[in-house]
Amino acid sequence: MKKLMLGNEAFARGLYEAGCRVVSSYPGTPSTEITEEVAKYDEVYAEWAPNEKVAMETALGASIAGARSFCGMKHVGLNVAADPLYTAGYTGVNAGMVIAVADDQGMHSSQNEQDSRHHAIASKVPMLEPSDSTECKEFVKLAFELSEQFDAPFIVRMSTRVAHSQSIVEMEDRQERELKPYEKTPQKFVMMPAFAKGRHVFVEERTKKLVEYAETSPLNRTEISDKAEFGVITNGAAYQYVKEALGDKASVLKLGMVNPLPVKLIQDFAAKYEQVYVIEELDGIIETHCRSIGVNNIKGKEIFGYIGELPQSVIAEKLLGEKKEFTALEDNIPVRPPVMCAGCPHRRLFYCLKKLGVTVSGDIGCYTLGAAAPLNAIDTTICMGASISGLHGFNKARGAESEHKTVAVIGDSTFMHSGMTGLVNIAYNNSNSTVIILDNSITGMTGHQQNPTTGKNLKGDPAAAVNLEELCKAIGIKRVRVTDPYKLAETEAAIKEELEADEASVIISRRPCALLKYVKHNPPFKVNTEKCVGCKMCMKLGCPAISMRDGKAVIDHTQCVGCGICKEQCRIGAIE
């Protein structure tokens, strides 16, 4: 049966068909749907782990136990999981293990644009890279075979375009696999120096064999055109752009295995053409490899650069000098950046923080949007968990006075991911910092995934729920309180008190995400235009449902969920 599938959905289908039994992941755009989709198959055990490191260790444990296993994450998640990755490269596997890492060329939903191929090279773990949904499924299945054949975990590198584009996939049946026997083999799985030295020798031998495999693997294919004026070496999403832009004007070497790279295959291909272009998004990894093996009739980064995606227009313009015609209006079209939704519980809290003029150490999630106008409330956002540890460092640098003027804000899921260790540091190393946990009872930004605080697991079944209040107390924070961000006076008073306190404190700002299905919405509010004086106080909240028309505020009834914070904000009672 043929079906239109997202790359991520096809990836999940590949896991299912390959007989994968254990899946552990942490959500992150653009990787999330792989795990959500595979969880729909009853034959596969699938879970959300608190973070990517835990997920990868779980998958490795399952592989050692004899089950084909998987963990998925976005590019920055692989940094969190780098510790187990580098040593899993040494231990290898028992049953096959596949890791998905999804890069975000163009930074559609990320804080950096790192090229995860560097991790594959540095950890000496092989990496495949599909170009469409069909390949996602095929590559995953092959990755399991190769993982067992070469005794290595295999990374499959995704990108936003491959992960979030649907194309046609032919579905096949699952091949059920029994658990492989588990035998105690400390020289393979206990990585202390004496054993690890032996495994490093194995890893170097394995890489040589993988290079040999790459020379003739079906993953790397040459598409020769009789009309070709030049050759192109490419990978991943860029392959599709190359084919679209150049058609039969170029012969193409498509590399589906991006670590390790073949040698002779590239040398032979490049020898056929006077000029060869290396078209790869982000860093010049294939290009550098080409030069290291004496292939110098190439051009790459000097033409295409290191930033963003390389869609067909860029390739057509740079290599063929072709540009498409188009028309545009003369008007200035205002940008439409993402915003916190109408009814978002975070809005009121950020309004409070802005009003109090505090320095805000931010984190990764929907609430990062608190940095945008008109709230402009956030000072820093670095990576998952950095709000709390960063605040601690900020306050250690600037002293006691700073402790009364700064807060960290972090979501419930991010707190469980890597925020709580920062809080341990605050308690242990005694800074009087104030941390606000924005508990909206879900992992919001990635599209509503359960997490250890929500009381449900990935499959939606009841699960143990971490009690944030008790956890913070157990860590050593004595001042822990819960507030409702819809209530301005209460929230403002709580923040002021905790900032004044001469010890560390945690405020749990608790109100479920307004988009959750179980959250009941009130009827939309209306502006009484006779009362409205056009003072724009309500506009300061930055609610997308409120705008000005002819000097008066209006509320868009299709967006308003009746949260009422604008009603409280309006001093003259014009919102009813």
Add this chain to the structure above:
Amino acid sequence: METKSIMIVGVGGQGSLLASRLLGNVLLAQGYDVKVSEVHGMSQRGGSVVTYVKYGEKVYSPVIEKGEADAVISFELLEAARCLPYLKKGGKLITSTQQIDPMPVITGAAQYPEDLVGKLRAAGAELVAVDALSLAEEAGTSKASNVVLMGVLAARMDYPMELWQNAIEQCVPAKFLELNKKAFELGLNAQSV
């Protein structure tokens, strides 16, 4: 046949994912190679959202760029104006007349341009502008503007209605099926303003 390109654009939360999946399924049933490219994650939160639908004998790039779209379908007027450059010469621009102020307009940093329908028409686009929001509300919910606009598109494409009906059944949960069928019907018969 040459690859055809249709862009579906709107504001995050307006349901462009459902619209693009619906269209994708119709084209798949018609026997084409199809690619549908979506945007997930941060950009979905009330920002400009763009999905690409491409079909033909063999589709490579899932992305549509400036000057490449045979049709642009927009759920919001400002987004239609923003995406005008993506339209090919002679391409169709189908838009809802709904206006949603973006944050720079809300904060007063920018103005929502006036008379966009007139300006888009003057720019030479083959324009179909309908009040999809009112039609969706007539069908039962403002959330069905996406399906109304698919009806508007269906009236201008040459595929059997049965395919559209099947696609709606595949893509819409059973309890909202009747409502969406009505929304589609209203779009099918809608005339441009």
